[in-house]
Amino acid sequence: MTTVGIVGASGYAGGELLRILSLHPHVDVEVATSQGHAGENVFKVHPNLKGIADLTFSGDSPEEAATKVDILFMAVPHGTSNRQIPKLSETGVKIIDMSADFRFRNPADYPVWYGWNHTSPDILEKFVYGMPELHRNELKSCRFVAVPGCIASSAIYSLAPLAKAGLLKEVTVIDAKIGSSGSGNKHSAATHFSERYNSIRIYSPFGHRHIGEIEQELSLLAGSKITVTMSAHSVNMVRGIMTTASVFPEEMPDAAMVWKTYRAMYGNEPFVRFMMDKNGLYRYPDPKLVVGSNFVDLGFALDSHVNRIIAIGSIDNLIKGSAGNAVQSMNIMEGFDEREGLMMAPMRLV
């Protein structure tokens, strides 16, 4: 059994890791830290996990936790990993970081998108961007993983084949819709149920920090600098992301060609599904169909009125957009079947 620890296990990402890893057949969760809840049963904070994750939060420091496990999942706020990981990286523990602190290849992206300078650029280059479908080979032999951002994941999955095919020439415009769990467990006036219910809040009309990741990964695939922009809306649901991206190619491809690029990239992927149908209720990806699972659903449409490709993606922000890709990356690192612990069927009727 591989032993794992979760630093910051009382948050939503931490809880989702606990939910998945507790039932993983090759993993023992040895330690789940929470400074605020040390000594409490996990189910006091994650009551759904009663009978699933019957352990107690530890007050261990990240260093202490690192000594007890093979792999440490860091589920701490952005900016915290950056301070904690340099020391941890010398201990021999493998690290899977859920935060944004090690996602960029280029240190210069940190001041642009996060407003601070990265203090450990040497460690940065040891991290692999934990998107198995794009970085599987690097994951096989790495020790450090930076798990992609949730909205970034949906956008990158849907645009990657088009980027690789050289179709992203003009600015790509992404419209993102995300459920409330994306902003974590901290309550505020903005998350008060009476204010948030039935609301559509454009919380980031421009300048969303995930744009940096999206441009990084698409540019890698395209072999040239790709520019995207995005408007992000929080909508009336808890889980799920949908991205609708408008791509303006120099020349419109036909549907068969677009299909081919998607199949070439994802045809054998266990967690990528093509969701397109000529009729029926579900003609395109819809978060309702993926929530509760590690699937990413993809689809596209071609708009001849203005020569636009619409690339659509849906994921569960806490699974394929976070804990699921973390565990899938771990499975690859550890040589497990990639699907272990992740074959959760979407519930749909919820």
Place this chain on the structure above:
Amino acid sequence: MTTVGIVGASGYAGGELLRILSLHPHVDVEVATSQGHAGENVFKVHPNLKGIADLTFSGDSPEEAATKVDILFMAVPHGTSNRQIPKLSETGVKIIDMSADFRFRNPADYPVWYGWNHTSPDILEKFVYGMPELHRNELKSCRFVAVPGCIASSAIYSLAPLAKAGLLKEVTVIDAKIGSSGSGNKHSAATHFSERYNSIRIYSPFGHRHIGEIEQELSLLAGSKITVTMSAHSVNMVRGIMTTASVFPEEMPDAAMVWKTYRAMYGNEPFVRFMMDKNGLYRYPDPKLVVGSNFVDLGFALDSHVNRIIAIGSIDNLIKGSAGNAVQSMNIMEGFDEREGLMMAPMRLV
């Protein structure tokens, strides 16, 4: 008192007209027709209107209804008005048509966007597009009104000042989100609660019929042909529309200049609100803040990463997007205070 009739009063648009007109101080609702519910109390179909609209559906034909009233509201499906209105237009009754059948100025737009040829182009030119803020003077002296489409309304309101200022040079990309009431009262597998709840359905990734109206009105304002595209999503709520439009100007204006264009167009409008705040929960328009009212809320943001103006609009699709603009147009035609019957305060906490 002005006497009015509603043809097709059992649908959602008809019900909303009944809800508003029953409390209008200068109007008597003389007749509300429904072929399927003739003889039934209105509250059997619209149970919320018990104690508000205590009348009985009539089986009158549109012609019969026309003889009893000063103004006839046509709340019938698209394609039906086109057949019924030519005869009605000769009877002297004023007509306010809720359908799409008389919205286009150019008959050639019908085959493009609706797939059929308009059979009464001579009547078409007598209709005024019922958007008071853009066509007030024409409404004052007209006899026939074509009420704008719901999504089109939100998009046009938010883009009109920019079009007039000459800022729409490239293709404008609109992302629309709409509640379930926009698709009417006909149940189907697609509207079954268990399937529709928590869903985001991109029902029209491209080719939405309202694009035609949007291009018509914006081109009129710009004085040149404007091209827009749109992806429309039905989201997890019943009422409300939000449009997020991406405008790519030749040269980025500054915020003060954009403000000025909005104020110049809407500064004195009773039902247009600017919803922008540097902080707080509600920094931009949100359907939650307009639902239940005739307000349209507008806001914008400037994205220097790609030289993009984001124009945001929110309305209640059944009020400012349908029955509200119908009644406001009527108020103008009849010389009433424009606000009569329409001063409904948004509930927000719903």
Place this chain on the structure above:
Amino acid sequence: MTTVGIVGASGYAGGELLRILSLHPHVDVEVATSQGHAGENVFKVHPNLKGIADLTFSGDSPEEAATKVDILFMAVPHGTSNRQIPKLSETGVKIIDMSADFRFRNPADYPVWYGWNHTSPDILEKFVYGMPELHRNELKSCRFVAVPGCIASSAIYSLAPLAKAGLLKEVTVIDAKIGSSGSGNKHSAATHFSERYNSIRIYSPFGHRHIGEIEQELSLLAGSKITVTMSAHSVNMVRGIMTTASVFPEEMPDAAMVWKTYRAMYGNEPFVRFMMDKNGLYRYPDPKLVVGSNFVDLGFALDSHVNRIIAIGSIDNLIKGSAGNAVQSMNIMEGFDEREGLMMAPMRLV
């Protein structure tokens, strides 16, 4: 014009009073106090009221506010009115108190249900319980009104005719379901959207404080001590209350007799509706049909399996359960048409 003030206008009850009173034809809102938001525009806190209630929060003390108006609405937390009203009651201002502090006739009920002793029992007896349908005559000549509790209102309306008819012999069991707005605007972990959405929370399985009011009013009508119990659940919506009460009579009445008792009590009431139908979607009261209005919808069913009468009531907790009854009481006190400012048609499609 009657001049009014609202003390504590930044809360949800205060906001709802502003929403209604701003459009009331015989009322001027002179002052709206908020200690936390003094000097801010009302729309900063209640953004839906932009264009409706264009005034500024004042930092006036209740005493200062009282000098400026004919009627003072006290929308302050339970326990606060009790301290503020004794002084105010000597100033000549009329007072409509939204809190629980003056609802009980018997001071001894305060320690039982609220855990504190009432310090002004002499003033207590000058207050009328602001339920127009039960206390209209007292309201006509009173100066002080205690607005009923929201869940209490739904339960009392549905049970009052049965109590008066002597049918409440055994313990009456009430099951209450209420939306999130009933607990106010203060955010907490419990009201965090991600935790509250899709939840059914039995926040008060027994001992709810409104039981005291319900027993008081039903006992008055029955002429003997009535005992009720209640379990209260917060459900997945923002506005609305539904109460389902099980009454166990000594002898089962027939439906005609029950109808008669309801009609005798409410037959001429402008805001009481009977919602019962043998078929259709809406065979019984449903909050969806009253939300946004001052209506209370009532219905009943007879269960011969165990000789039980089911009495069902639905209201909008912020209107008929709070601000609506406050304004209706004011209308009676001031000799206005009782319906003024309150003829808001329920939206249903929301």
Place this chain on the structure above:
Amino acid sequence: MTTVGIVGASGYAGGELLRILSLHPHVDVEVATSQGHAGENVFKVHPNLKGIADLTFSGDSPEEAATKVDILFMAVPHGTSNRQIPKLSETGVKIIDMSADFRFRNPADYPVWYGWNHTSPDILEKFVYGMPELHRNELKSCRFVAVPGCIASSAIYSLAPLAKAGLLKEVTVIDAKIGSSGSGNKHSAATHFSERYNSIRIYSPFGHRHIGEIEQELSLLAGSKITVTMSAHSVNMVRGIMTTASVFPEEMPDAAMVWKTYRAMYGNEPFVRFMMDKNGLYRYPDPKLVVGSNFVDLGFALDSHVNRIIAIGSIDNLIKGSAGNAVQSMNIMEGFDEREGLMMAPMRLV
């Protein structure tokens, strides 16, 4: 591997069986019948199951399906099993029936609760009521299982210990709240999203058919005739049931005694959780905490105002209230670990 078939696999219960059984390690789903969808891929009807249940609906008759498998799950409408099972019962196949047709021990209950006479009372007595916690020993050696009703399950689980302890003396009053999936996949005006959203519909104020099952099971445990009544409400969610039952004992027990009865019955059960906490968000069962899992959460409270025990239960209606108990019963019949295929952790944030 045990081979299984599902008759009626296109409905919601059938889809949930497919979702669970497709991932069950000891089961092969050989056949999934649907008369309306024969020849179609399962994912055309259950799009969430793409990548999970990649099979095709068969048009097999129940008899044909029976020849191909060890166990046949009958997921057909009430009244259909009754006609189909007599013949099937002679073929040697084991049968797990999801309908109500074989739940009653006493044939005389059918005309009372379902309005028809049972035509195969001899087969009736061979069926075991598929509630593992109450009938485990019978399940071990049976061939035929009748899976309990969904609301009945929640009520029985929460009341069984009290019934066994002799505390149900007076009529027990149950208030039930259930999500939309409980009424299946057939769309109607009543299930139209715009009508159903934000609604609380008391669809069965009395006379609910599950009362028969509840009385049967509780009477068995009590050793005497138990009488219950129930009001059932459909609420604004898709999955989940909550029952709040009011028990009136002759003499009030103390909390320690009640705890003891619950622990004695369920202390070792893998899928029963006690959800009671003195503080925190989740002091009692809440469907939000069980949805997506096979857990039933139980809690209670003691109301000294009227000597009432409040017994609270929550389940996922499609899992512990249907497909989950079916699979758990199968596990017992087949000698598998009872938890196989059923260790799904609740998602909570959904």
